[in-house]
Amino acid sequence: MPTTLTAFADVTTSDSALRRFLHGLPGVDAVGLEARAASLGTRSIKTTAKAYAIDLAISMIDLTTLEGADTPGKVRALSAKAVNPDPTDRTTPMTAAVCVYPDMVATAKAALNGADVKVASVATAFPAGRAALPVKLADTRDAVAAGADEIDMVIDRGAFLAGRYLETYELIKAVKEACVRPDGSAARLKVIFETGELSTYDNIRRASWIGMLAGADFIKTSTGKVGVNATPANTLLMLEAVRDFKAQTGIQIGVKPAGGIRTTKDAIKFLVLVNETVGEDWLSNTWFRFGASSLLNDLLMxxxxxxxxxxxxxxxxxxx
Amino acid sequence: MSESSVRLNVFKTYKLYVGGKFPRSESGRVYEVSDSKGKWLANAPLSSRKDARDAVVAARKAFGGWSGATAYNRGQILYRIAEMLEGRREQFVREVGEAEGLSKSKAAAVVDAAIDRWVWYAGWTDKIGQLVGGANPVAGPFFNLSTPEPTGVVTVVAPQDSSFLGLVCVIAPVIATGNTAVVIASEKSPLPALSLGEVLATSDLPGGVVNILSGKADEMGPHLASHQDVNAIDLAGAGPVLAKELEIAAADNLKRVLRPQPVDDWNADPGTSRMTAFLETKTVWHPTGSLGAGGSSY
Structure with missing residues (x-):
């Protein structure tokens, strides 16, 4: 019998309660986790299954451009590609979203022209997250006001690593509130942990729980701006976290690995992880995404x- | 324990040469290679279409650097290949002798001719441009210059009978001008080709410029001929039936195709036709910059 989120209400009442809860989570067997992720990566997916996996992967891509050199032209080109990835084959599915900086949201929204492709915007002083809270919230509100359907926020890794878990939790809650539009609807919130900077698998599990407790709609591995991005192991760990969370609260949360996934083979390995860990419920772009740019070309080829x-x-x- | 020096021979594992590395076939398959009298020599990798695909990726990756290198530098590297071959002459004389059933002296002549062929093409790298390019006279105040440009990734089906000299005669002209190559070695006698990979790896030739696969041309050929990222194909070692099949497959993305040419003697002067077969001409117009009020003048 799944309990509800209220069962966890008391763990977020104080910093010490949250710390007690997070440090009470079972430790991660790092060797076992990596071995499990590697063994699931050896599945052979061929012919019709491969065709299905490729189309599914294309439909799960958040087609991303997050460069200082992004121009409106580049964002328009990317949006056109998201709607029509392969002009020589109209049966190719659209990608899930385009992912841009907040100032490009309006451009992307206009370029998509009502097509069924979401606009995701990074926010909260992406990628470092080193800004004051009001700045982060203003960044988020700007993106939502410009029409973003989804917000990709970064947590404050400094606060998290210093052990200020409640501060991290409160930040996510505040951003979640900033995602609400005047009409009461809300942009979906993806919370980026930057797993490459969290040092340990235990930390990734703790960060996942903070994110889920604070109301994230998606938990996301990384920004793509550091050396270590999405790996099968850290994605598997986060999938296990959302599985456990759903079992205990009934609330389903999405997962988005981002950065470093460049080939079809890699993408299919992640889909195997999803299917084997959380099952078919997550095998749609409502619950699983790839943050990628060059991956799409390999999938198309x-x-x-x-x-x-x-x-x-x-x-x-x-x-x- | 006996003091007598009974020593186990150390047999060489022949491996592919792809992207500057020496992988086994992705498929794990090998096939037996025997000498001209049917005696077993070694097992060679039986490459699959996936090895061919990987080789194309490696060749494409190497193309930018190799085609962008100066012709002078390419010439130096081709000459270096000759130097390295000279140092391993004995090994190649033995391998060519076994593969083609030649006496030691005849095999030595073949190897020497192959080494000289590298030197010949090394000299051509910075001269072919003057031969097939140049300034064109045009009716206007412009310089009009044509320069030969490499075609791209070239698949080479190496000659079946001349397993070493023939091989060098088809690879060297392809890479001399800045193309990169995916080579299917002679199916019957691939060992000299696979050993050539070891020479290329130690000759400053960037990895991926030449990729050598052993196995069946009729297995890998169709995939390489239809491959959209291969720009040209040399059918030197394809039989008439296979050559026709590959030519049809190659038409799909307008590959340049060099049909099999009857070659009686690989020792003969090769001319420049094998180089020009894989060159394209780029022509640029440039104002002379001296348009005076009184009309153009140079």
Missing amino acids: QRQKLSTGRYSGPDYVTVD
Whole structure:
């Protein structure tokens, strides 16, 4: 019998209560976790299953451009690609979203022109998260006001690593409130932990729980701006966290690995992880996303290979 | 324990040469290679279409650097290959002799000719431009210059009978001009080709410029011929039936195709046709910059 989130109400009443709860979570068997992730990566997915996986992966992509050099033209080109990834094959699914900086949200929204592709915006002083709370909240409100359907926030890793868990929790709650639009609806909130900076798997599990308790709609591995991004192991760990959370509260939360996933083979490995850990409930772009840019081209080339029987090449996809 | 020096021979594991590394076939398969009299020599990797695919990726990756290198630098590296071969001459004389059933002296002549062929093409790298390019006379105040540019990734089906000299005669002209190559070695005698990989790896040739696969041309050929990221194919070692099949597959993305040419003697002067087969001409117009009020003048 799943309890509800109220069962966890008392763990967030004080810093010490939250710390007691987080440090009471079972420790992560790092060797076992990596071995499990590696063994699930050895599945052979071929022919029709592969075609299904490729289309599913395309439909799960948050097509991302997060560069200082982003121009409106680049965002428009990316949006066009999200709607119509392969102009030579109209059966190709659309991507889930385009992911841009807050000032590009309006441009992306206009370029998508009502198509069923979401606009996700990073916020809260992405990627470092080193800004005062009012700045982070203003950043979020700006993006929501500009029309963002989804907000990708970063946690304050400094506060988290210093042990100020409640502060991290309160930040996520505050941003969650800033996601609410005047009409009462809200942008979906993805919380980025930057797993590459959290040092240990135990920390990733704790961060996942903070995020879920604070009301994240998605938990996301990383910004893509540091050396270690999404790995099968840390994604598996986060999938286990959302599985456990759903078992205890009945609330389903999405997972988004981001950064470093470049090939179809990698993407399919992640889909296997999802299916084997949390099951088919998560196998849609409502609950699982890939934060990626170059991955899409590789998926399209593999898709062309399956449909034509000929190996494709980079000349037949866009240069981003 | 006996003091006599009974020593176990250390057999060489012949491996592919792809992207500057020496992998086994992705498929794990091998096939037996025997000499001209049917005696077993070694097992060679039986490459699969996935090895071919990986080789194309490696060749594509290497293309930018190799085609962008100065012709002078490419010439130096090709000459270096000749130097390295000279140092391993004995090994190649033995391997070519076994593969083609030649006496030691005849095999030595073949290896020497192959080494000289590298030197010949090393000299051509910075001269082919003057031969097939140049300034074109045009009716206007412009410089109009044509320069040869490498085509890209070239698949080479190496000659079946001349397993070493023939191989060098088809690879060297492809890479001399800045192309990168995916080579399917002679199916019957791939060992000299696989050993050539070891020479190329130690000749300052960037990894991926030449990729050598052993196995069946009729297994890998169709995939390489239809591969959208391969720009040209040299059918030197393909039989008439296979050559026709590959030419049809290659038409799909307008690959350049060099049909099999009858070659009686690989020792003969090769001319420049194998180089020009994989060159494209780029022509640029540039104002002369001296348009005076009285009309153009140079």
